[in-house]
Amino acid sequence: MSQILKQKRQVAINPARLCAPIGAIMGAMGVHGAISIVHGSQGCATYPRHQMARHFREPIEVATTSLTERTTVYGGRENLLEAIKNVYTRCHPSMIVVMSTCLSETIGDDIPGIILDFEELNPDVEVPIISVKTPSYVGTHITGLDNFLTEIVTRLPEKGEANGRLNIIPGWVSPGDIREIKAMLRKMEVAPLFLTDYSDPLDGGVYLQKPPHPKGGTSVEELIDSANSTGVIALQRQVGGKAAETLGKRFEMPSEILPMPIGVENTDRFLQTVSEMTGKSVSEELEDERARLLDAIVDAHMFMTGLKVAVFGDPDNVSGLVRLCAEMGLEPRYALTSFDSEEWGIELLGVAEEMNMDLEILVKSDLHELHEKIKEDPVDILIGNSKGKFIAEKEGIPLVRTGFPIEDRFGYQRMAVVGYRGGINLVGEIVNSYLDNGTKGGKDVVSNTLLESLEAEDAGSR
Known part of the structure; x- marks a missing residue:
């Protein structure tokens, strides 16, 4: 609950x-x-x-x-x-x-x-x-x-x-x-x-x-x-x-x-509001981008379904990311912001109930508190800015970098997470971060018959 x-x-x-x-x-x-x-x-x-x-x-x-x-x-x-x-x-x-x-x-x-x-x-x-x-x-x-x-x-x-x-x-x-x-x-x-x-x-x-x-x-x-x-x-x-x-x-x-406007639902709502205010229709090009985002989410389900995720950062950014994670089949477990807003917490609680999440919403909290939570009930993926790297390193989980500040990577200020195309980028970033994470990720899904046979021969000769 x-x-x-x-x-x-x-x-x-x-x-x-x-x-x-x-x-x-x-x-x-x-x-x-x-x-x-x-x-x-x-x-x-x-x-x-x-x-x-x-x-x-x-x-x-x-x-x-x-x-x-x-x-x-x-x-x-x-x-x-x-x-x-x-x-x-x-x-x-x-x-x-x-x-x-x-x-x-x-x-x-x-x-x-x-x-x-x-x-x-x-x-x-x-x-x-x-x-x-x-x-x-x-x-x-x-x-x-x-x-x-x-x-x-x-x-x-x-x-x-x-x-x-x-x-x-x-x-x-x-x-x-x-x-x-x-x-x-x-x-x-x-x-x-x-x-x-x-x-x-x-x-x-x-x-x-x-x-x-x-x-x-x-x-x-x-x-x-x-x-x-x-x-x-x-x-x-x-x-x-x-x-x-x-x-x-x-x-x-x-x-x-x-x-x-992160993910399908929120981007739909943004474009629909623009259409109502201006009388302009959503273009076919945007409809195609939406279809590609849906396709990316469907493709990601085989890797993401049932995995637990923790999200931290600015409140509005966290809300959008939590909804996208749920759309991908992930299970958002923790959502944390240092900002003090009961209104935001209640709003995100409504999203959690709508999408049947078991989500702990941490308001005016810090990353020490989040780390203690993750130690008690581990997650598979962490999403937030560079300040989360210490939790990711200690717990052996991937950190998907987004938000501000990102100091230990290059070029993230140019990356979009909003809109359908931003959603496609973000889905790929989340999946690949998990697959790159050693034994928990890509090692379990890559199949190479020749490599497997060589490893078996090597193991048998020892």
Whole structure:
């Protein structure tokens, strides 16, 4: 019987989360020409840059106010005023995003008030300057992105003429996922407007003449124009769901918050919603991709049926992966997130009951807790980011890497898991990870008569 469990231990051991400013920085990188300023110590900017660079393999440019012991006592107002001025003068940004940290929130710096002071002192500065609350003692990295998106749709959109586009809030996905969503919409002849589009800025190219800002991203003008779209769809409830509701209410446009389109059922629902909002039909090409995903799932059943799996990571990502695993014939045993959301747990519990799972849903938990669970009741496959490698190595089970961060493999930021084609990739990744896992996998399914006879002869001669 499925159940929701919340970790009682106050201390986190090997947490499956990162700090909030990372999320806001990621969202800001999806706005062309935007520059982030982290109002805190130098480490509060260095840590996010380090984590993101190791995953995306791209330079991450972030400014900092470099608060010190002195500014901790007397306040960081002057540092922030100088930082905004320097960024505007030297970088010529399209937008400046100031995010708070544990330090600046604790000492009580009024960031919105300081921004107003700057605008009064510098009336010639016309680019939008927004503030986002991202102290790391509230929520996780997805909280930072969610707060950023809510601030964007509250501050920037302005009503004008209809643009015929469809607002898409992808949430926390990979650049490869955004490109796959674009490809699906292109096949339906739907013009999307992404809030925001970090696919090219976080997976860019090498150019002989480096552009002043990374290519791609949603322009500030497009964000302003998002008020005039046909509707808005958020692909994650915990990251962008609040922004979709806000945008829908402010400008009386249809808004839908959908599960992340991983697997057959969730992708079907996404495309059906797009069709209803735009009047466009699902193309034959997408129908063919769906058929190939179904074929991949059927082919995988002979390897996957009855195997137990544990999934961890960001809540919306975990929900989508759990459903896909069930579609493949796997038995999801544990689903863990470090995010604190009873709503998410109840929603996933409904999926578990619908698909007849025996699933333990671990909310606001950590990987130490998951490891202890796996020791008591082992699983055959682990799905999550690189932080799960220690569990996989100790228990001798394969780790299917997905989510953020992936630091010990190359190129995963380009891989899509959403949509039918992303589902095909993911099914192959899960099956092959299991088959590669020594005696538990491929050794039992590969048949080679000559090899078997030679091994038998070798064994008999000993």
